[in-house]
Amino acid sequence: MLKNYFKIAIAVLRRRKFFTFISLFGISFTLTILIVLAAFINNIARSAYPDKKRDRSLYVMLMDQRSEKNGRNSGPPSFYFLDHYVGSMKTPEKISIASMFNATNTYINNKKLVINVKYTNDAFWDVMEFDFVEGKPYITQQIKNADKVTVITRDTRDSYFGEGVSAVGKYIETDNETYRVIGVVEDVPVTMLYAYGDMYLPYTLSKRDYLSKELNSNYTAVLLAKSAADLDQMKSEYQDVVSKVPVKGKEFDKLYSHADTYVASYTRILLGDGMESGIGKMFLILSLVAFLFMLLPTINLVNINTSRIMERSSEIGVRKAFGASSGTLVLQFITENIILTFLGGIIGLLLSWGIIFYINQSNLIPNIHLTIDFGVVFLGVLCCLVFGFLSGVYPAWRMSRLHVVTALKAN
Amino acid sequence: MIRHLFKMIWNKKKQNMLLMVEMLASFMVVFAVFTLLVYNYQNYRREMGFESDNVWVINFNNSENIASLDTILMFREAIRNQLKSMPEIKAVSYSSANVPFSMSTHNGTLDHNKQGISSVNRYTGEDSYDDVLDLELKEGRWFTKADFGLKDNAVVINSALRERLFGTGPAVGQYIGDVSGDERRNKIVGVVKDTKFKGDFQAVEYDMFHRADTGSYRYLSQLIVKVIPGASTDFEGRLHKTMSSAIKNANVEIEHLSEKRVVRNNLSLVPMIILLIVAGFLIINVALGLFGVLWYNISKRRGEIGLRRAVGASGVSISKQLVGEALVLSTLSLIIGSFFAIQFPLLHLFDLPSGVYIMAWLLSLLFIYLLVMLCAFYPGRQAAAINPAVALHEE
Numbered sequence: 119m120l121k122n123y124f125k126i127a128i129a130v131l132r133r134r135k136f137f138t139f140i141s142l143f144g145i146s147f148t149l150t151i152l153i154v155l156a157a158f159i160n161n162i163a164r165s166a167y168p169d170k171k172r173d174r175s176l177y178v179m180l181m182d183q184r185s186e187k188n189g190r191n192s193g194p195p196s197f198y199f200l201d202h203y204v205g206s207m208k209t210p211e212k213i214s215i216a217s218m219f220n221a222t223n224t225y226i227n228n229k230k231l232v233i234n235v236k237y238t239n240d241a242f243w244d245v246m247e248f249d250f251v252e253g254k255p256y257i258t259q260q261i262k263n264a265d266k267v268t269v270i271t272r273d274t275r276d277s278y279f280g281e282g283v284s285a286v287g288k289y290i291e292t293d294n295e296t297y298r299v300i301g302v303v304e305d306v307p308v309t310m311l312y313a314y315g316d317m318y319l320p321y322t323l324s325k326r327d328y329l330s331k332e333l334n335s336n337y338t339a340v341l342l343a344k345s346a347a348d349l350d351q352m353k354s355e356y357q358d359v360v361s362k363v364p365v366k367g368k369e370f371d372k373l374y375s376h377a378d379t380y381v382a383s384y385t386r387i388l389l390g391d392g393m394e395s396g397i398g399k400m401f402l403i404l405s406l407v408a409f410l411f412m413l414l415p416t417i418n419l420v421n422i423n424t425s426r427i428m429e430r431s432s433e434i435g436v437r438k439a440f441g442a443s444s445g446t447l448v449l450q451f452i453t454e455n456i457i458l459t460f461l462g463g464i465i466g467l468l469l470s471w472g473i474i475f476y477i478n479q480s481n482l483i484p485n486i487h488l489t490i491d492f493g494v495v496f497l498g499v500l501c502c503l504v505f506g507f508l509s510g511v512y513p514a515w516r517m518s519r520l521h522v523v524t525a526l527k528a529n
Numbered sequence: 530m531i532r533h534l535f536k537m538i539w540n541k542k543k544q545n546m547l548l549m550v551e552m553l554a555s556f557m558v559v560f561a562v563f564t565l566l567v568y569n570y571q572n573y574r575r576e577m578g579f580e581s582d583n584v585w586v587i588n589f590n591n592s593e594n595i596a597s598l599d600t601i602l603m604f605r606e607a608i609r610n611q612l613k614s615m616p617e618i619k620a621v622s623y624s625s626a627n628v629p630f631s632m633s634t635h636n637g638t639l640d641h642n643k644q645g646i647s648s649v650n651r652y653t654g655e656d657s658y659d660d661v662l663d664l665e666l667k668e669g670r671w672f673t674k675a676d677f678g679l680k681d682n683a684v685v686i687n688s689a690l691r692e693r694l695f696g697t698g699p700a701v702g703q704y705i706g707d708v709s710g711d712e713r714r715n716k717i718v719g720v721v722k723d724t725k726f727k728g729d730f731q732a733v734e735y736d737m738f739h740r741a742d743t744g745s746y747r748y749l750s751q752l753i754v755k756v757i758p759g760a761s762t763d764f765e766g767r768l769h770k771t772m773s774s775a776i777k778n779a780n781v782e783i784e785h786l787s788e789k790r791v792v793r794n795n796l797s798l799v800p801m802i803i804l805l806i807v808a809g810f811l812i813i814n815v816a817l818g819l820f821g822v823l824w825y826n827i828s829k830r831r832g833e834i835g836l837r838r839a840v841g842a843s844g845v846s847i848s849k850q851l852v853g854e855a856l857v858l859s860t861l862s863l864i865i866g867s868f869f870a871i872q873f874p875l876l877h878l879f880d881l882p883s884g885v886y887i888m889a890w891l892l893s894l895l896f897i898y899l900l901v902m903l904c905a906f907y908p909g910r911q912a913a914a915i916n917p918a919v920a921l922h923e924e
Contacts (some may be wrong), residue, residue, distance in 0.1 A: 153811070172675035223782055225766030294774065411807070417554055421547050425825040
């Protein structure tokens, strides 16, 4: 039965090549754009080098102090808050604390380099799984001594010391300070805000006063649980800790800070408010955009399909005359349409594979590596199904209501 | 003729309904795109109002450890003098963090005559701020040393704010409330031309410039300097060294306004380009679809067309009729579309000037008509070429 439908579908496709082209063009391009978009979102959201343990990590990037009168002061929390309060938590196995990246300048051989510096604690190297090209990370003792040591990325090494030259043991100067290189790691894309930097330094070398008892400064934290099952417990313990933080001074009276899953830690900044993480809002916006984007191609496809189906009125008339029910016919046409959309889907996948390959190759966004993984393909297949179903239902319904006599007479 | 066309469309209303929905949806997409394009283009055409070439920004975030205000003032003065003595530097000014093309904004509501004017940008600079950025004064003067220590704050506003506050009346010498709501009076000493500090695509905004007073030096952590054309990297290195040895406990970073401008513009350009690509693809899609459906419809009407040819209609009149039908159909959907489009300026959605919507509306009408004509033209020509004998024979 299905084989028959398939045969008919292929035969119909070959009959009117121009229409087939239009349908396939619409489907494949719509899917390509959706898949590339999904690959981007996926790239941002999923665990990747060096942040490989996202399924059992919580992220802290926002300290929001408020008062009715003085407005709000929101931004990344301070080292003091993360070290003193969050550091006292029991559930996390490790707590990585790192500053946001700061741009610094260095001038070498009449060339200007912008080096983004990140100050971290030692747990940073355990929570993030960096691949070391050479050397090793700094340890607790070196941080305590405020040793002027640093770990740099491959890119930084290549532009400062020369391509492929070993750097461990050498000295690098930036922002008018000199540091001894003790390790070189693979590059991190700038989209990974918690891990990105060109150069990593012990937090004790920070020129900012890391002991200041202000609650807002420019640090972030990653809380690593022993297993994914502990995440909820860790969240509630974090809230307990936050509730015990004294709201200092007269300026503010409310204080919000959350340990979130990776994506929620971003949506909270963009769309969140107080206790609301904003992740629901984000899904709503994304699906609305996708829906609006798919609306036009769907209407277009409905139009074309209606024309095509009406062209086959004689076939329909004959089948009806021989006793085929409306249901069978509708099913047949929807199946045919889904076969068509799947063809378009395959082309769309190939196209998006090409585009993603191009984006990765051309280094449009430095160090980003987009992939099409199972989830994205699944999404593509799902889109195909919805697409094929939606654009097939109306024409099939119109067709099935054709009267036998009119259908036969039309030819 | 038109009545006849309407009748033909009405007879096939079910089939035409879908076509109309498609045209309506495309009209809305095109309208959205044109609104954005017209808006950005209008902003782009306005003058920058200041000069960003050869201007560098020195960020030295943080000097939390310095204790007394006097020390800070002396310290700042020393740095300024040191920089001024460099032959490559033409002018120097401390500035608040919202330097041109930065992501940082300081704004608030300005109370004036009991009415609040929201989103007034607030910039803080020194007496030489206008020399560094080449601001163009339209009335009055920029700050001078004489403004120091007076009872009232000296402020400079831009033309847009001037017009909003005083219309055509006198502005210089008038008093306005403070953005932060404190009670000290602000006296206007000058009016500058509107500037586009937020990139080439910035809309007109209200700006207010404050003279850096002794208290503000605690948080001013940016310096803007005008350098001579062709200042070398070597000089920049020396400047960096000078700054970082002067301010021991700070990260020093030097940025060029010309580079910041590119980055800032990309924030507007990249979404626009992505939108154009997506919309372009949608339009191609729709065009192909329309073309296909019209072609198919016409090929189904061979008998009718053959008959008309046989009783004497010319080929031109046949193709005119078919294109006309398509145009009437699109007019119907454009009327519905215009009804939705008109809501944007009426309900003040998105806060854009009405002129932008009207321009975008006209452009989208033109665009859809052209698109439909283009799609109907070829099928119309095909129909005109129908040989009556052949067509009627088939029938």
